[in-house]
Amino acid sequence: MSVTKSEFRQRIAAGIADERVIRAVHQATLHKVDAAAEALAELSDREGLRELAAQIKQHLLENLPEYLEQFVRACERRGTRVHFAADAQAACEIICAIAHGSGSELAVKAKSMATEEIRLNDALQAAGVRTIETDLGEFIVQIDHDRPSHIVTPIIHKDRRQIAQALVRETGCDYTEDPEELTAIARDYLRDIFRRCDLGITGANFAVAESGTICICTNEGNGRMSTTRPRVHVALVGIEKLVPRLRDLPVFLKLLARSSTGQPLTVYTTLITGPKRPSDRDGPEQLHVVLLDNGRSEILGGPFTEVLRCIRCGACLNACPVFRNIGGHAYGSVYPGPIGSLATPLLSGINEHAELPRASTLCGACQAACPVKIDLPGLLVKLRAQTRARQPLGKRLGMNVWKRLMQSPALFGWGQRVLRWMLPGGDDGWISSGFGPAGAWTKVRDLPRPPERTFRERWREGLDDEG
Amino acid sequence: MKVALFVTCLTDSFYPRVGEAVVRVLRHFGCKVEFPTEQTCCGQPAFNSGFHDQAAAVARRMLRVFEPYETVVTPSASCAGMVKHHFAELLGDDAQERAAAERLAARTHEFATFVTNKLGVEIGKHLEFAEPITFHYPCRARGIYSLEELSSWLAGADAVDLRTPRQAELCCGFGGGFAVEYPEISGAMLGDKLDELVSTGAKLVICNEGGCALNMSGGAHRRGIPLRFKHLAECLAESLGLMEPEA
Numbered sequence: 148m149s150v151t152k153s154e155f156r157q158r159i160a161a162g163i164a165d166e167r168v169i170r171a172v173h174q175a176t177l178h179k180v181d182a183a184a185e186a187l188a189e190l191s192d193r194e195g196l197r198e199l200a201a202q203i204k205q206h207l208l209e210n211l212p213e214y215l216e217q218f219v220r221a222c223e224r225r226g227t228r229v230h231f232a233a234d235a236q237a238a239c240e241i242i243c244a245i246a247h248g249s250g251s252e253l254a255v256k257a258k259s260m261a262t263e264e265i266r267l268n269d270a271l272q273a274a275g276v277r278t279i280e281t282d283l284g285e286f287i288v289q290i291d292h293d294r295p296s297h298i299v300t301p302i303i304h305k306d307r308r309q310i311a312q313a314l315v316r317e318t319g320c321d322y323t324e325d326p327e328e329l330t331a332i333a334r335d336y337l338r339d340i341f342r343r344c345d346l347g348i349t350g351a352n353f354a355v356a357e358s359g360t361i362c363i364c365t366n367e368g369n370g371r372m373s374t375t376r377p378r379v380h381v382a383l384v385g386i387e388k389l390v391p392r393l394r395d396l397p398v399f400l401k402l403l404a405r406s407s408t409g410q411p412l413t414v415y416t417t418l419i420t421g422p423k424r425p426s427d428r429d430g431p432e433q434l435h436v437v438l439l440d441n442g443r444s445e446i447l448g449g450p451f452t453e454v455l456r457c458i459r460c461g462a463c464l465n466a467c468p469v470f471r472n473i474g475g476h477a478y479g480s481v482y483p484g485p486i487g488s489l490a491t492p493l494l495s496g497i498n499e500h501a502e503l504p505r506a507s508t509l510c511g512a513c514q515a516a517c518p519v520k521i522d523l524p525g526l527l528v529k530l531r532a533q534t535r536a537r538q539p540l541g542k543r544l545g546m547n548v549w550k551r552l553m554q555s556p557a558l559f560g561w562g563q564r565v566l567r568w569m570l571p572g573g574d575d576g577w578i579s580s581g582f583g584p585a586g587a588w589t590k591v592r593d594l595p596r597p598p599e600r601t602f603r604e605r606w607r608e609g610l611d612d613e614g
Numbered sequence: 615m616k617v618a619l620f621v622t623c624l625t626d627s628f629y630p631r632v633g634e635a636v637v638r639v640l641r642h643f644g645c646k647v648e649f650p651t652e653q654t655c656c657g658q659p660a661f662n663s664g665f666h667d668q669a670a671a672v673a674r675r676m677l678r679v680f681e682p683y684e685t686v687v688t689p690s691a692s693c694a695g696m697v698k699h700h701f702a703e704l705l706g707d708d709a710q711e712r713a714a715a716e717r718l719a720a721r722t723h724e725f726a727t728f729v730t731n732k733l734g735v736e737i738g739k740h741l742e743f744a745e746p747i748t749f750h751y752p753c754r755a756r757g758i759y760s761l762e763e764l765s766s767w768l769a770g771a772d773a774v775d776l777r778t779p780r781q782a783e784l785c786c787g788f789g790g791g792f793a794v795e796y797p798e799i800s801g802a803m804l805g806d807k808l809d810e811l812v813s814t815g816a817k818l819v820i821c822n823e824g825g826c827a828l829n830m831s832g833g834a835h836r837r838g839i840p841l842r843f844k845h846l847a848e849c850l851a852e853s854l855g856l857m858e859p860e861a
Contacts, residue, residue: 159796159798159799160798163798163799163802169802173806177781468784468785468787468803468806469799469803471806472799472802472803472806473799473802505663505664505792505795505796506792506795506796506799507789507792508753508785508787508788508789508790508792508800508803509662509753509789509792510753510785510789511753511754511756512753512783512785515756515783528661528662528664530664531662531663531664532664532665532666533664534664535663535664535665535666538664542663543665546660546663546665546668547668549659549660549668550660550668550671550672552654553623553654553655553657553672553675554654554671554672554675555654556651556652556653556654559623559654559655563626563627566627577832577835579836584794587793587794587795587797588793588794588797588832590797590798590801591797591798591800591801591804591833591836592801592804592829592832592833592835592836593832593833593835593836594828594832595628595828595831595832595835597627597628598628598629598630598631600630601626601627601630602621602625602626602629602630602633602634603621603626603649603651604630605630605633605634606633606649606651607651610634610637611649
């Protein structure tokens with residue numbers, strides 16, 4: 148084990164130490180777990196729907212090139228301009244060029260994990276385009292110069308006081324901790340921005356291949372404001388966000404909000420097909436869809452393909468007892484939680500993020516909560532296997548010693564005796580300190596002294612004959 | 615019925631009483647129990663850790679050791695799951711080994727499911743508890759037995775005061791190597807789990823997984839919490855008068 152703690156371990160320690168945040172995260176995630184369970188129980192065939200959703204996405208992924216072509220053709224028929232971005236930099240360049248081309252100076256953004264992934268706000272700022280987050284949570288994150296810590300609830304780590312302080316600082320309003328008043332202050336502030344903005348940027352929850360439709364699920368109405376008020380709308384869409392047909396949408400809509408927040412549907416479900424037509428009263432003059440790869444096609448077709456089924460509902464984060472105890476920032480990535488421990492190494496480099504998949508008990512709460520049935524624990528193990536060579540020397544040697552022990556009952560029995568000798572225990576028969584693995588174990592709990600007789604010894608000493 | 619006991623490395627080393635209870639209960643219900651002394655481990659620690667070559671070597675050995683036995687019973691759902699859900703994939707490169715792995719998977723049973731489904735015993739009818747009980751649903755039991763099954767075995771006991779924790783499926787934070795690789799996270803999860811158990815008011819926790827028991831009992835001892843942990847097999851053996859209640 149290296150002497151210096153990795154950045155990941157430092158972030159974990161910092162996360163666990165922040166009791167206020169951990170308390171907030173516990174409260175919020177446990178509430179969501181309950182709400183989701185209740186909402187999912189309303190479905191007549193929850194398991195059937197999950198299976199169907201998983202199969203639709205799997206089918207989509209296995210035929211992605213065809214569906215992408217279909218999507219592009221459908222978009223072009225309706226006057227939507229489609230761009231392909233191979234990576235984050237290309238996507239940022241495309242979107243900045245659209246902003247410049249349309250003379251945009253003030254952009255509004257609906258909540259989008261894809262734009263977080265490519266750090267679009269930084270790119271737009273550098274390009275001289277002022278960009279305002281209009282989802283309340285993301286807005287608070289932005290004015291507090293923070294980072295989201297949850298893919299659905301970006302300020303799950305903040306309490307009322309911090310939100311109030313951020314709003315006072317940004318808007319100069321009178322201090323209040325009343326949620327309704329705080330919301331009204333943010334609303335007024337954002338209304339003014341909406342009046343003046345000239346570029347709307349969104350992600351997409353789904354993109355329908357057959358019709359070229361973008362589907363955006365929001366709860367605050369900011370998604371609609373961001374896509375109707377500005378002259379130009381840009382949607383950044385991961386290539387895995389496609390679904391084949393319009394009639395596939397309800398399968399996912401039924402599961403998404405229920406799994407995510409326990410709502411039967413999000414408050415707003417916006418379907419956008421093409422820019423404003425001459426007969427339309429509102430809508431953008433230009434609609435651009437930027438299809439983002441950024442590592443996704445590398446995953447496609449390999450053992451981790453099903454990771455791309457993810458619909459970003461956040462249910463696995465809410466269900467995860469690790470997430471609950473370290474918070475989203477500890478993951479050091481746009482995508483925290485169990486899905487992040489897969490997506491981050493797969494999208495941004497397995498070797499740089501080799502620790503993430505190991506920080507899990509593989510308890511399976513994530514898999515049980517996943518609306519598209521991603522085998523998260525199984526895939527975490529597969530990722531661990533790919534990075535085993537990067538494990539500390541002691542661990543790798545230890546595994547080979549273990550293998551030798553376990554291949555010989557005599558050696559194994561000897562190992563058991565050595566263990567008993569090495570762990571004499573205190574007066575009460577418990578071990579409270581040690582070195583190596585015993586040291587790590589006893590950091591947070593005691594270890595019972597191995598009993599005087601192992602089972603195999605008891606068997607030899609008479610249990611065998613009793614039968 | 616002839617049954618081979620796969621006691622598991624952890625139960626063998628730390629919880630021999632659980633192995634003994636399994637033997638006595640199985641004998642009580644008419645089984646002839648054999649213990650293949652060549653057995654060691656199923657390979658799960660290395661498998662979960664991503665060291666699949668080492669895991670495969672140990673798994674291959676387990677296949678050979680248990681090949682002659684018609685029925686294999688183990689007190690651990692976690693280890694049963696390793697054999698039933700992961701052996702075939704782990705050893706899948708060789709068609710013969712894969713077939714052997716699939717055969718062993720079909721012949722391997724977790725103790726409580728074996729007693730219930732193969733011996734046709736209603737576990738609850740044979741259980742007695744002198745005090746309120748609560749339980750831990752081991753995460754690794756997913757796919758072996760459900761929370762509802764575990765709960766129904768216990769609820770079947772006569773006049774039992776069964777206290778179900780609010781988050782009955784909450785992980786205890788063990789996770790094998792995870793417990794020593796990330797002790798801080800493991801400890802925080804353990805704290806949550808112990809809070810859940812304590813809030814039931816019961817002092818006796820039915821816990822059928824050695825790893826979880828090692829973790830939770832160690833956590834309770836460190837924190838001075840008077841919780842006791844017992845495997846269902848021990849409860850059965852005691853209720854049936856096959857073993858003296860633990861001091």
